[in-house]
Amino acid sequence: MTETPLRASKHAPIFVTVDLVIFTVRQDALQVLLIERGNEPYFGLPALPGGYVREGETLDQAALRELSEETGVDGRRLHLEQLRAYSDPERDPRGRIITVAYLALGPDLPQPVAGTDARAAHWMPVASVVESASLAFDHSVILRDALERARSQLEYTTVAAVFCTEPFTVGDLRHIYEVVWGFSLDPSNFRRKVTHAESFLVPTGGRRYPDVGRPAALYRRGPARLLVPPLLRSGDVTRSSSMPVAPFPLPSV
Incomplete structure (x- = not known):
């Protein structure tokens, strides 16, 4: 059987970009890093940092470069993972541009420094x-997806400890869960869960001595990456009645 050669199809060029959702906990709130666009389209509007993937670059390399160029943040210090690809043909007025979004997490990151095409x-x-x-x-869609990914990651992985500067206390870790999930947790039940989770926390042997109250044991992140057993938002960790539930709404994805 003779194969018929495929006829070359005419199509518009497709470009690939990376966009980064960078979360940290600052001033007792979950915060995201935004830039102010210095070019059209959307000149002057807030946006996620990102840009085109260059010839010869992998997606990961492009994400690290864009982090450094647009914000001055060293991505090697962060937890960095691919979120998903976004390919709506109308998502970018400049043409057919597919973006691969990354989720980045880090502890109390410094004030960023804008560069290249970012005004701020x-x-x-x-x-x-x-x-x-x-x-x-x-x-906005990418941000909501990333927020839900981060919240879900706290249920099934040990990534919450990435937000903490080592060494940290169980109270520090609980604060991360409360800020990211958006509701208060019962301290005793939370302590029991995380200290019994397999290889989640490793005691340093040190203690933090507050001005008021009992000394608190210090920990570092253990070798586990999956949280066994998981901490589920659905009620596996008892919510405290001293704080209203969900100070901002859970996104639908």
Whole structure:
């Protein structure tokens, strides 16, 4: 059987970009790093940092470069993972551009420094950004997806400890869960769960001595990456009645 050669199809060029959702906990709030766009389209609007993948670059290399160029943040210090690809043909007015979004997490990251095509870079509370939905391109959708990924990761992995500067206390870790999930947790039940989770926390032998109250044991992140057993938002960790539930709404994805 003779094979018929495939006829070359005419199509518009497709470009690939990376966009980064960078979360940290600052001033007792989950915050996201945004830039102010210095070019069209969407000149002057807030956006996630990102840019085109260059020839010869992997996606990971492009993400690390864009982090450094647009914000001055060293991505090697962060937990960095691919979120998903976004390919709506109308997502970018410049043409057919597919973006691969990354989720990055880090402890109390410093004030960013804008560079290249970003007019400014700053941290913003996630709650206010989600409510405003005023980001350039489809970045509001990407942000909501990343927020749900981060919340889910805290249930099934040990990534919450990435937000903590070592050494840290169980109280420090609980604060991360409360800030990211958006509700208060029962301290005793939380302590029991995390200290019994397999290889989640490793005691350092040190203690923190507060001005008031009992000394608190210090820990570092253990070798486990999966949380066994998981801590589920659905009620596996008892919520405290001293704080209202969900100070900002859970996104639908």
